[in-house]
Amino acid sequence: xxxARDFPLLLHEWIANELPDQASFAQTxxxxxxxxxxxxxxxxxxxxxxxxxxPEPAVGLQIGARVRLExxxxxxxxxxxxxxxGELIDTYCSLEKWFYGEPWVERRLGDTYIELxxxxxxxxSRWCEQLHMAALLTVFRMACPDGARLVSAxxxxxxxxxxxxxxxxxxxxxxxxxxxLILRFPSDAMRVxxxxxxxxxxxxxxxxxxxxxxxHLPQTSFIRHAQEAILRRLPERSAxxxxxxxxxxxxxxxxxxxxxxxxxxxxxxxxxxxxxxADGLLADTSLSVQEVAFLVGxxxxxxxxxxxxxxxxxxxxxxxxxxxxxxxxxxTKGHGYDTP
Numbered sequence: 579x580x581x582a583r584d585f586p587l588l589l590h591e592w593i594a595n596e597l598p599d600q601a602s603f604a605q606t607x608x609x610x611x612x613x614x615x616x617x618x619x620x621x622x623x624x625x626x627x628x629x630x631x632x633p634e635p636a637v638g639l640q641i642g643a644r645v646r647l648e649x650x651x652x653x654x655x656x657x658x659x660x661x662x663x664g665e666l667i668d669t670y671c672s673l674e675k676w677f678y679g680e681p682w683v684e685r686r687l688g689d690t691y692i693e694l695x696x697x698x699x700x701x702x703s704r705w706c707e708q709l710h711m712a713a714l715l716t717v718f719r720m721a722c723p724d725g726a727r728l729v730s731a732x733x734x735x736x737x738x739x740x741x742x743x744x745x746x747x748x749x750x751x752x753x754x755x756x757x758x759l760i761l762r763f764p765s766d767a768m769r770v771x772x773x774x775x776x777x778x779x780x781x782x783x784x785x786x787x788x789x790x791x792x793x794h795l796p797q798t799s800f801i802r803h804a805q806e807a808i809l810r811r812l813p814e815r816s817a818x819x820x821x822x823x824x825x826x827x828x829x830x831x832x833x834x835x836x837x838x839x840x841x842x843x844x845x846x847x848x849x850x851x852x853x854x855x856a857d858g859l860l861a862d863t864s865l866s867v868q869e870v871a872f873l874v875g876x877x878x879x880x881x882x883x884x885x886x887x888x889x890x891x892x893x894x895x896x897x898x899x900x901x902x903x904x905x906x907x908x909x910t911k912g913h914g915y916d917t918p
Contacts, residue, residue, distance in 0.1 A: 580615040582677070584864055586624070587611045588649040588713070592641045593628060603628050614866070622703050629705040636743035638708025643747065645713040647778055651677075652813075652869045653717065655859065657772070658782040659810040663725025664768030666718065667694065672814050676872055691729050692768060696759040704735035711759060712747060720778035725763070725770035732760035785858040795850060796840040800826075804837070808851055812875035819844050853889040856882075860898045867894050 590607035593600055606624055610616040629637045647654030656673055660666040667685070671694075675681045684695045698707075711731070718726035728750040737744070737754045744752040774783040786809065795801055807825040811817035822844075823833035837844060852874045859870045871882035886894045 580617055580677075581621050582649070582651040583613075583615045583866065584611055584649050584651060585713075586616060586621065588645055589625065589628065589641060592644055596634075596640075597628070597631055600628070600631055603631075622706050625706050625709060626703055636708055636740045636747075638705040639712045639743060639747045642709040642712025642714075643716050645716050647717065647720070647782070648864055649713075650717060652865055652873050654779065654782040655785065655862075655865075655873055656813055657717075657721045658774050658779045658786055660721070660772045661810075662768065662772055663718075663722045663763075663770045664692075665810075666722055666725070666772055667692070667763075667768070669813075670714075670718075676813075687765070688762075689765075691762045691765055693760050693762040697757075698734050698759065704738070707733060707735050707759060711761065715748065715761065717778075721776065722770060722772045723776075725767045725772070727763065727767060729762040729764055730760075731762065732756035732758065734759060785862070789851065789854040789858055795842065795847070798840060800836055801840055801842070801847075804833075804847065805851060808848060809855065812852070812855065813873050815875050815877065817848065817875060849889065852885070856886060856889075856894065857897070860894055863898070867898070870894065 586607040590604050590611070593604040593607060597603065603624070607628075610620065610624065625638070625641075629641075634640060647657075653670065653673055656669045657666055660669050671681070671683050671685060674683050682696055686693045686695060711733075715726060715728070728748055730750050731744075731748045731752045733744070733752060733754050734756055735754060737752075741752065741754075772779075774786075789805075789809070795805070803826055804822060807822045808817045811821060811825075819830050819834065823830045826833060828836070834844060837847065855874050856870055859865055859873055860867070865873075867883075868879045871877075871879050874882065876882035876885065883893050883895075886892075886897070890897065
């Protein structure tokens with residue numbers, strides 16, 4: 579198993595601030611990030627080594643609480659499509675399944691709560707357990723503060739005199755020595771709306787707005803709603819005529835007729851949005867080209883590259899190189915550059 583390639587940068591930043599005399603650990607963390615998605619066993623070993631040097635209790639919680647969406651790969655670009663906390667959880671679960679190639683997290687719906695559960699697998703480290711659960715909950719809290727309120731949490735590790743630190747961070751009762759990691763949220767939290775203008779999602783929302791505004795498509799209310807529905811479904815590759823029509827409370831035939839009235843077909847609308855979305859995401863160098871492919875609805879890097887070459891005449895790597903070159907020139911001239 580692997581972890582997100584930018585996650586070691588979170589650890590690097592924490593080491594630089596809290597353990598400045600441990601430069602070798604900081605360099606190892608940066609090297610892991612530079613090599614792409616690092617193997618889980620190397621990540622666990624590094625976290626264990628770093629945390630042993632810290633005199634602070636529950637240090638994994640402290641590190642995880644400093645997460646930013648830039649550390650989480652494509653997650654920020656996905657969360658901006660979620661309309662409520664329930665969709666936000668669905669989005670995270672879909673990304674985790676894509677990243678690991680199989681579902682690790684399990685969702686269970688109770689009468690009054692929904693729980694996310696993870697078997698320990700290779701994450702057999704109290705500090706990694708703290709870090710990963712804290713990071714995930716922090717992301718949820720950044721994206722939907724009113725929805726990300728826990729009923730209870732289960733940890734597989736023992737408390738080790740750190741109970742007050744766990745309960746202060748999770749703001750709920752915490753059980754230890756359990757068979758799985760579990761976060762439980764009240765079922766009514768699933769309907770809490772996500773505000774895409776919150777600071778954590780502002781950057782991703784800006785990319786999204788540019789896709790919608792710059793697509794040169796008819797700017798009718800119907801087309802705008804169709805575009806929003808397609809962008810929500812692209813990563814899970816479920817943006818079919820039937821699904822988008824259902825999202826808009828239309829039959830498939832009526833949906834396609836309405837598109838034709840605006841001079842469009844579903845295929846053209848999909849390709850325009852995919853290209854515009856890909857262009858904006860390629861400007862974000864924290865994303866790999868494979869992650870960009872996932873975000874625009876392609877399961878294979880090669881299939882995305884072929885499609886992008888058909889749209890633009892050049893492969894996505896070349897587009898990224900041109901954008902990076904242009905950005906460097908702007909910076910050299912002394913002007914501020916606002917990355918899409």
